[in-house]
Amino acid sequence: MGGSVRNVKSKGEIDEVVGSGFPVILHFWASWCEASNHMDQLFSHLSIDFPNAHFLRVEAEEQPVISEAYSVSAVPFFAFCKDGKTVDTLEGADPSSLANKVAKVAGSINTGESASPASLGMAAGPTVLETVQELAKDNDSSKEKIHVQPGLSAPVRKRLQQLVEAHPVMLFMKGTPEEPKCGFSRKVVDVLKLEKVEFGSFNVLSDLEMREALKKFSNWPTFPQLFCKGELLGGCDITLAMHESGELKEVFKDHGIDTVDESKEKELGEAKGGITKSTDLSTTLTSRLESLINSSAVMLFMKGKPDEPNCGFSRKVVDILRQENVHFESFDILSDEEVRQGLKVYSNWSSYPQLYIKGELIGGSDIVLEMQKSGQLENILHEKGILPAETLQDRLKKLIASAPVMLFMKGTPDAPRCGFSSRIVDSLRQEGVSFQSFDILSDEEVRQGLKVYSNWPTYPQLYYKSELIGGHDIVMELRNNGELKSTLSE
Incomplete structure (x- = not known):
C-alpha cells in the first residue's frame, strides 16, 4: 500500500x-x-488519496486467466474488493463513478453522494478534477439528453x-494515420493516400x-468524418x-487541393484494402494469412x-455475432504463434480479437461493441450481403421497439413542426415520462410506411412497448x- 499502484501478473x-x-x-x-x-x-491519483487500500493494475489481454475470473469483456474495467470478496465493478471511462466507488470501499464518503473535487483529495490534479466535473455533469443530465440535444457553446463551436x-x-478518425484504431478509419486513410493528397487528422x-x-x-453520428x-x-x-x-x-480538384509529389508518396507508403503492403512478411505467410x-x-x-x-474480449465479440444471428468462422490464435504474431503485422492491429468481414478488418472488441450499439454493424452486415436485406417492415419494427415509449412526430421534441406534436411532447414531459422520438418529416419512406403498418393515417403516433396508443386526441384524453x-408504465 502506501499510495502506489502495483502491476500484477498472476x-x-x-x-x-x-x-x-x-x-x-x-x-x-x-x-x-x-x-x-x-x-x-485518476487511478494513480486515487491510490495516493487512499493509502490504506491496495491499487492493482492488470494488463487485461495479457492476463486472460485473471480477466476471465473477473468477467472482464471491455476496458477500462474496475473491480472493487473488500473483506475478501468482490463487492462492486465498473466498466467504462467514468471518473466520477470511479472516485465514488473507491471512496465507498475505503469508507470515506457517504453512499449515494456524487464525487466532488474535495472527495478526491489534493493529489488529483486540476486536469483530472476538471474531467471528473465535466463527466459528472454529463451523467447528471443523461436522462434529459434522451430528449434534448443542447446547442454547442461559443468556445466549443469556435x-x-x-x-x-x-x-x-x-480527417477526424479513431487513432492516427500511422496507427488507426478502427478498420473504417484505416480505410479512409488508405483512400487519401491513394488519392495522393496531404491531409491533417484529429484523434x-x-x-x-x-x-x-x-x-x-457536423450532424453526423459516427467516425471517421472527412472534411474538405x-x-x-x-x-x-x-x-x-x-x-x-x-x-x-x-x-479535391475543384477545391484546389494539390496532390503530393512522388517523394512524399513514398514516405506515406502504399496501402490498399485496409492492409499495408510493406509488412516485411514472407510470401508464404502472407498468402496463408490472406x-x-x-x-x-x-x-x-x-x-x-x-x-x-480464453479471454473476455473474445467472448464479447462471439456474443455480439451470435446476437446478430451471423454465421462466422474463427481461428484460435493461441494455437499458432506464427499466425498470432504475423497477423498483427499484416493488419497493423496489435491486439486480439480481430474481426474481418469479406476480407476487411473491422476492428477489435471495443469497436465491434460500439458498432453494434450504434446499429452500424448490422448495416454493414446487410450491405455486405451477410444478412438478408432489411425490409421496410423490419425497419419500422426496430424503430417502434427502440424505446419503451416511442413518439413518431413532426419535428423534434425541442422544435416540433406541428401543434399536435408539440402538445404530446409537453404532456409527456409534464407527466415525467421518458421517451424517444423520430421525426417523420426526415424520412418519407418511414412517414408513408408507418401509416400502412399501424393502420393509422395521421401523425403524431405514440407507442408503448411496441403497441400503438394512438394519436393526439387519444393521448390528450388519457392525460x-x-x-x-x-x-405508459403498466
Missing part, C-alpha cells in the same frame, strides 16, 4: 492481496486504449471550426468533449464510394474457440383523465 498475487481483507481496487486496462490511459491517471479548417483536407479518442461535440457540429475546406464530405462508406467513382478526385482471412465471409481471430473463449402516466 491470479495468485491478487488472491493473496484480496484475501488479506483490506480494500482492493483492480484496474483492468490495455495500453492501446486511450480511455484506459486517461482513467489510469474550436471545432478551427479544427475542421486546420487543413484543406481534415477523436484523445478528446471526449470534442468527439461528442463534433457529432452535433471546412465542409463535411461524409464517413467511410461515402468516401470509399466517391473514391471508386472518381468523384473524390474531382472534389487465405485464412478470406476463408469465411465473417472471420474472427480470437483467443480460444467460440464455445470456449385529461389522469391515465396517461399509468398507461
